[in-house]
Amino acid sequence: MKRLREEELRKHRHNIKEILLCSNATPIRKYAIGYVCCFCTKNFPEAADLKEHTIKEHDENTKSEFMKKERMQHFVVKLDITALKCTLCEKGLLTVEDLITHLQNEHDKTMFTDIKSHIIPFKFEDAKLKCSFCPHTFDRFKVLQEHMYTHYDNFVCNVCGTGFVNERMLYNHKLTHKVGHFKCCVPRNVNAPIRLGNPKNVTRTRRRIAEPKDIKINEITKHRSNIHLILQCTNATPIRCRGGIGYACSFCGDEYPDPADLKKHTLEVHDDKAKLKFMAGKMMFSYLVKLDITDLTCKICNGKFDTLELISDHLMKTHDKKMFTDIKNHVMTFKFGDDALKCMFCQNVYYKFKNLQQHMNVHYRNFVCEFCDAGFINKNVLTCHVEGHKTGTFKCDLCPKVFDTHRKKKSHEKSVHIHANLLNKCGYCQMKFTNYKKKDEHLVKVHGVTMKTIRCHACDKTFDNKGALSTHTKRDHLMERKYKCTECDMGFYLPNALKLHMVKHTGERTFKCTVCSKSYGRHKTLREHMRIHNDDRRFKCEHCGQAFVQKCSWKGHMRSRHGELV
Known part of the structure; x- marks a missing residue:
């Protein structure tokens, strides 16, 4: 155990060293008079002044020694990531996770991602102190800092379910759950601080100790117990995401183009001991399990079942297994039976797993948006959705562009600044492409990947994506013609087609041959004419x-x- 803890501490120290040496992120401490430098203890009233001081005054040797003496139980780094950028290439980034990924992929830096994060990031962009993970704002840094702990589940209290960054914070928190009579150790005198002699504070503290909160522990424990039982007693397997190569294993990160291969890998390679650790540390705020239930089978009796609800009922009634049924469903189930990705509830078909997953939220109403009544599977997804309803002035953190909604701002930052080079990246050889079509061509030619096609049910034509199929259906089968000619009865699906048609009525010839001066109404006709001069x-x-x-x-x-x- 000691050796494992020392190895984990080494990884944490290495990561923070690389972050400080390769970015403009700076560590901070907060005291009553302002922000304190972690290297020389100078005080600054503004966080921006501390950041400037740290970057200018402290060199790489000093930063390399940061956190060298800190033990694992106390390890936590408060990091100012305002206007975060990589100092190796000056690329702007939004989060510590983005920076770590960037340093790995772009600069071949060794960064350890198999450890839980002990870094608490802060951004000081305006007068309000805003949480880096959710939309909450605060007036005092201390309150913001206490709130930030709610987003960490490295160590979880077994009484109230509260998460903490490190072990020491959890230990101190657990002391508040002790019930009994506790005599004040400080003798009361006239010079004592108000908070020690004030009966109001004593009463409030006693009440907090005597009545421990019991909000989320039961729920999160029930969820974990249920999923562990399902993984041990059935052939259902979790899936993490669909990355550059395929579907990723939730235990080791290996990717497989075919979900059937991932299922086989999970069942053969990862034992019950590994499955018992699944979802450990996850909190209710973001709790979500994606489960492959293709050919769902009970391992105890080999019975076949169609849904997770049916096999759960079977485990309880037939095999006397303990499962909790008084909780909301946070498990998304998928079946991979054929080429089409189908919704388990309504049979809608999707070309991409990401689109199917987004659609699946409509069938869950664990959390409901107060603005549009949309349902979501967990609070984290709802929080991200609600941000899209906010209107106002939202400036990009990395360029001067301004947007009228928070969603547009985030979409711009991800596509233009953060993931611009990763959106069309080959998962096999890391080669990058300007658009997804070129990437698909590369996958077929170089790596022999067979691209899935979508077949039209009306005429059997096949298409590469759902958008192309939708256009074909509207134009060729539904005969949709939004753009009408004002001179005749003809209509067109696209505005450009109407524009080309109008040449017949106007007789306008704007495209002129530079060789023989002949004029044409359409650029296509001029292009064909030029082949005469080129003897093509x-x-x-x-x-x-x-x-x-x-x-x-x-x-x-x-x-x-x-x-x-x-």
Whole structure:
């Protein structure tokens, strides 16, 4: 145990050293008179002044020694990540996680991601102190700091379910749950501070000790107990996400293009001991389990079941297993039976797993948005959704652009600044592409990946994505024609098609040949005409070898000379 703790501490020290050496992130301490430098104890009334001081006055040798003497039980780093950027390439970043990923992928830095985070990030962007994880704001740094602990579950209190960053904080917290009579150790005198001699404070403290909160411990414990039993007694397997290669294992991170291969890997490689650690430390705020229940089977009696609810009922009634049924469902179930990704509840079909997962939220109403009545599986997803309803002025943290909603701002930051180079990245060789189509072509040609296609149920045509299928269905089967010609009865699916059609009525010829001065109403016609001047004979007869500039000439030749209709 001691050796494991020392190894974990080494990894934490290495990570914070790389962060301080390769970014403008700076450690902070807070006292009554302001913010204190972690290296020389100088005080500054503003966090920005401390940041400037730390970057200018303290060199790499000093930063390398940071946290060298701290023990694992007390290890916690408060980090100012205002206007966070990588100092190796000057790239702007939003979070510590983004920085760690960037240093790994772009600069080949060794960063340990198999440890829980002991870093508490802060951003000082305006007068209000805002939480880096959720929209809450605070007037005092101390209150913000106490709130930030709610987002950590490294160590969880077994009485009230509260999470803490390190072991020492949990130990101090547990003392408040002790019930009994506690005599004050400080003798009362006239010079004593008000808080020691004030009966109001004593009463409040006694009440807090005598009545420990019991809010979330039962719920989170029940959820963990249920999922551990399901993983041990059935062939249901958790899935983490769908990354660059495929579906990721929740235990070791290996990826598989086919979910059936991931299921086989999970059942064969990871034993019950590993499964008992699944979801350990997770709190109710973000609790969500994605479960593959394809060919769902009871391991005890080999019985087959269609849904998680049916097999849970079976385990309780047939095998006398203890499962909690008085809690909301936080498990998303998926079946991978064929090429189509189908919703378990309504059979809607999706091309991407991400889109299916987003859709699945509509079938859960554990938490409901007060603005639009949309339902969500956990509070974290609801919190992110509610941000999208906020309107106002939201400036990008990394460039001067301003947006009218928080959602647009976040979407811009992720696509333009943070993940711009990662959106179209090959999961096999890390090669980057400007768009997803080029990446797909690369996957097929270089790595032999078979891309899934979507078939139209009306005409059997196939498409690469749902958007192309939707366009085809509206245009070719539903005959949708939004754009009407004002001169005749014709309608068009796209505005550009209407624009090309209007040339017939206006007779306008804006595209002029630079060689012979002939004019045309459409750019396409001019382009075809230019092939005459370039002697571009691309249409060749396969029988006699004669070549033609225009397709119509080739068709006429095939019909008159060879009796073929093409």
